Amino acid sequence: MARRINDDYHIKVYLLYLYEKLASPLSQQTAAEIILWDGTVNYFVFMDCFESLRESGLLRVSSTGEHEEPLYEISPAGRELLRSVENSLLDETKKKVLHSAARLLAYRRDGSRARAEVRPEKDGYVLDCSIEDDSYPLLHLSVYLDRAEEAEKFRALFDERSDIVYRGVLALLSGEMKFLM
16 A cells, blocks of 8 residues: 555455455454555554444454454445445555455465574674474574563564564565555
């Protein structure tokens, strides 16, 4: 998404578009990660829009995922509404939404595993981070840090949010730095 999207109408239409095109149920959290990928939508506005679509029946619960979280899909009424308003969406933004979804879902589907460890090195510490799937390493990153507390903090953050680190590195390398801003 090239520019900041602040109006509820367009965010709701993008959400309906996302659910329609993916054609598979998504949790609210996964939809948020996809839509918020590049920082053009505010998290709190997203949550309001999602709840509005859910309450109006345009998104409905289809099943439950791991940890019993509800998985949502677009309803027939949502599909009908989307057909009438889809032309208001920018083609560039539609492509970016689907691209973000494909990358995030591929990361999760491939069974990627993240690992981080801190090791002493000369006058400081090295944080080694990696993300791997069954076939090959997706990312390996080493960072030198002066203090053990800082290294442990970064290790914990990587363990918790490795997918965001991965997306950030890909955004930097691909020149799509809007993700970071």
